[in-house]
Amino acid sequence: VIDQAGIRANVAGACVLVTGAGGSIGSELCRQLARYEPARLLLLGHGEGSIFSIEQELRRRFPGMPLVPIIADVRDGKHLDRVIGMHRPSLIVHAAAHKHVPLMECNAGEAFTNNVLGTRQVLRAAERHGIERFVLISTDKAVNPTSIMGTTKRVAEMLVQDAAARTGRPYVAVRFGNVLGSRG
Numbered sequence: 001v002i003d004q005a006g007i008r009a010n011v012a013g014a015c016v017l018v019t020g021a022g023g024s025i026g027s028e029l030c031r032q033l034a035r036y037e038p039a040r041l042l043l044l045g046h047g048e049g050s051i052f053s054i055e056q057e058l059r060r061r062f063p064g065m066p067l068v069p070i071i072a073d074v075r076d077g078k079h080l081d082r083v084i085g086m087h088r089p090s091l092i093v094h095a096a097a098h099k100h101v102p103l104m105e106c107n108a109g110e111a112f113t114n115n116v117l118g119t120r121q122v123l124r125a126a127e128r129h130g131i132e133r134f135v136l137i138s139t140d141k142a143v144n145p146t147s148i149m150g151t152t153k154r155v156a157e158m159l160v161q162d163a164a165a166r167t168g169r170p171y172v173a174v175r176f177g178n179v180l181g182s183r184g
Contacts, residue, residue, distance in 0.1 A: 010091060010133060011036035017089040018043060019074055019122060020096030022050025025137060025176065029093055030054055034062045042087055044070040045096065074118035080125040088129060094122050095137040097153065104149040115152035116159070123163045123171075134171040136160045142175060 016038045020026035022045035034041060041058070045051040048071050055069045068087065072079045074096045084092075097115050098104055104111040119136065126134050138157050141150030157173040164171035 008036050011038050013037070013039050014091055015040040015087055015089040016042065017084070017087065017092045019045070019092070019094045020137075021045045022047050022054055023095060023097075025099075026093075026095035027054040027057075029095055029137070030058060031061070033093070034058055034065060037065070040066040040068060040087070040089075042068045042070055042083070042089060044072050044074075044083065046071070046073050074122055075113055077121040077124060080121055081128065084125040084129050084131065089131060091133045091135070092122065092126055092131055093135045093137065094119060096122075097137070097156075099139065099149060101141065101147050101149045104152070105147060108148045111148045111152045115149070116155045119156040119159055123159055126171075127163060127167060132169060134160065134163070134169070136171075136173040138173045138175045140175050140177045 011033055016033055018026055018030050018033065018041070021030050021043035026045065027050070030041060030043060043051055043055055051069045051071060055067055058065065058067055070083055072083060074080065096118060098107070098111050123134065136156060138153050139150065141147060142154040142157055145151040145154050160171050160173045
């Protein structure tokens with residue numbers, strides 16, 4: 001059972017930032033979050049085509065909702081700091097990640113820089129600006145990981161746990177299993 005009232009209490013009237021907003025999971029999260037009427041929904045992603053696509057869809061489905069498309073790489077700490085400092089979201093949903101298990105075995109450096117260092121950059125900016133809530137979208141592959149992708153997501157979870165312990169803020173990781181209809 002989904003705690004609709006709890007979600008509404010944290011999203012309605014709030015500024016919400018979704019990283020990886022153009023991805024299959026990030027875009028679905030944007031669709032779901034939009035139903036709770038945030039004051040502003042920030043759509044951050046690296047791919048201009050995917051961000052354009054989800055922005056246009058949300059504008060059709062939720063006319064009048066303030067949407068802010070942001071092309072940015074989560075590994076770029078300075079850009080993230082400017083974005084988060086300017087918009088001051090109260091909630092960050094961090095879905096940006098490389099998630100294709102076999103492909104990341106061949107591209108371990110990319111998996112590490114995006115999934116670990118990118119998460120660290122988003123967390124650092126969130127901490128600097130006192131962001132109230134942070135949700136990392138993780139994976140069941142982070143449980144006793146046997147792959148590069150799973151290992152990088154487990155390390156990302158550990159970074160979130162550390163930030164939560166240091167700040168006392170509700171920074172959490174949520175593990176998704178295999179997601180039907182997702183890319184990868």
